[in-house]
Amino acid sequence: MSAPKTSKALPPILLIEDEPSVSAFVRAALERRGYKVVQAKTGADGIRELSAGQYVGVISDIRMPGELNGADVHHWIQENRPELCRRIILISGDTANSETQSLLSKSTTPCIAKPFRVQELISTVEITFGKP
């Protein structure tokens, strides 16, 4: 995987997170590093955004209210946007959860456990999506 070299060439990151304080902090951290961020509050919103626009990658919470959770979004991408398959980062408040465990064990998708440090987020994003 080769990271894009200019920020202008880089499409935004789609952040799917229902918790406003968490998405605020993640967005702030990413934007300070030069990433563009588009936010979605639910899994369904996220999929709608993915269908409409171009994204460098997707950061999604696993447990979310509504019909579609992080695992469903992950599944949808694999089916409909295979090029983003390796550009997904999952964040979770409960990595010990057996559902989360089974989802993570089936793929190489990186997962960051809440609460996490800014540095932890940025390094995972840079490795997965490339630097802006």
Place this chain on the structure above:
Amino acid sequence: MRRRNIIPKRATRTRRNPKVKGGSRSHHALELIDLVVEAAKSRELPAFLAAFAARAAVMLEAQWGVLGEIRGSKVELHCDEGSRSHLAECQGLLMENVTRKRAGLEVLAGKRRSTYLAFYPIYASDGELMGTLCLLRDVAEFSASEERLLAALGSHATLVMEKIRRFSQLERSKKQWVEDIDAISDYIVVHDQGWTIVRTNRSLATHLGIPPVALVGEPMSSLKHIAETGSALPCPFCRNTNQSREEYIATGEGRTYLVSTSRTQGATEEEGRTIHVLKDITDRREAERRYRELFDSIQEGLFFATPDGQFLDVNDAMVRMLGYESRDELLRADVSPHLYPTPAAKDRLVQAIAERGALRNYEETLRRKDGSLLHTLQNISAVRDSYGHVIQIRGLMLDVTEQKMFQSQLQRERDFNQKILNTTQSMILVLDTAGLISYANRRCFEAGYREEELTGHRLVKWVEPSHRKDFEDALQTTAQGQQVDNLELRVKRSDGSMGHFSISLSPMRDESSQVNSVVVVMTDITDAALLQAKLAHAEKMATIGRLVSGVAHEVNNPLAAILGFTDLLLENPEVPPSAREDLQIILHETQRTKEIVQDLLSFARQKPAQREAIQLNAILRQTIKLRSYDFASHGVEVSEEFDENLDNAMGDAQQLQQVFLNILNNAYDAIQESGNRGKIRIRTRRAVDCIEVAFIDNGTGVSDPDRIFDPFFTTKQAGKGTGLGLSICYGIVRAHGGEILCWNNEGQSGSTFVVRLPIASDSALAAAASEAGR
């Protein structure tokens, strides 16, 4: 002979019968004829003999004549009145010569001249001497004609004497017969073919209140009132005249008669006689009837039987007992093969009677007609003849089937109750109203109590002192008739330990409904109480787990924001250094919060344990090694009491190491707090169906062993622990299918933690393998 030619010359002088005057032969013939006529008329022998002697004296010209009659050894002299005076003169001589059996002559010397006493014997036709004719004559010799006359007279006397003797004999026997008949108490009546009474006996006449002869000549119909026989014939007692004999029972005037009839055939039809004998059997019949009534009304079976057991007579009760339709049915068939379930039983009975004569309370099982069994109790006696042979057996039979059944049912119930009493897992005791033990079931002794500790002692002394009042109150309540259920008390076990017992007390009453004892059922529910506590604990922990999981998740989001924004602030160069220090504190505390939440989550949601065979001794040694430096430097001695042949346990080595480490840390902290010289014993052993690891320390002990595994329960100083360590241990061990327990050491300081884990059996390993492959 000396009597020859003795001619009585003066016979005429002494003649008394004028007919024989002249003394010629024709006279003699006439006189003989007279004698025959006289004899024919005569029935009385003495009169005839006197007349005969007088006539012979006349005919043979004697002064007088006497006939000495011989009857056996007795002699009787017969003569007419005129000659009687002479008898006295020569009675001795007469008596002497009467029995001489031959003719002869005695001379009687007189003053002027001699006289002669001639004797002539008279023989019966069979040659027996019947008597002797004695004549006193003046002359000694008899002339030839006199001799012939004497012979003729002699033979005539023989004939007449024999005739009269026979006749009187007949008379006598006839009279005797009548007397005999009269002596018979039965009524006898004889009638002829014309239904006329010919004879009756005195009994009948007396019964009718009339003289015996009064009935003779009367018609038989006059006796109709004596007894009602239903006969249509003129004689009330004749039923069938064609039979020579009849016998039947008839009643009349309140009496019962056995009427026996005989018919004799006469020479002609008219001479035929019918003899009725009426025997009054009223009393006998009554006695028989009473006997029969008693025999039949008695409720016990009565029987008469032959020596080999064949019934001769039985009563109704016996018939009923054996289930037959009637007495006849029981008597008819040879029932004994059916009656005795085994032939040997009958033989045994017959033999026992023959040997002992009588059997008392002899128990025998018989078979009824329908095949069902009858249990009997018999009293049997043998009747023997004069030779001692048993000729009959008589018995009384009681039906004890119900008693037997009742008895066996009682026995069954007793056995059943005994079994319940002996096999129940509860201790059952009976106390008197004073509380003294009078009975204890087998379970009490199996539980280790000794007979002498219980019987006669007060049960209350086994109850923990603080609970004794409760027990005494319950006993009081029960003694007043009320049941007390499920009283939970602590009671001392036989080994001295205290157990938790559920106790129920029930009153037992005597016939007059007075409570005379109390049944105490005691069940050791210590284990049950423990199990219940464990279940409740597990339930509580599961609830806490769900709660914690939810809370942790919710806390992580704001924590993520706090941590994130703190990081962002710290990145900001515009933040002054003083604020930066504060932010570092926020960062640190946030990190600590994160750890707590992570512990909470790992307690609530254990990672699935690896299932493999593990050697706990090795894992324990590794764990001890991790802390060995600390322990050694603080003087805490760890002793390993390992079973070196310990079976493998089933589990996750890493997770279990975490558990053991946690327990060791806990023990270490408790020791540090106590200030004791530390000692931790670690013991491994194979228990019944698990591997058991015990950690025994001599620290401060646990303030509340029941709550030690609850999350956030800690006795440590603030900041020293999260209070989740043992909760996580609990979660891990539970996830292994094992259990973790804690208690304070009895009688010494410190506490004991026990971890029990499943054994790695082949089946457990196979199950784990198949689960992993899914």
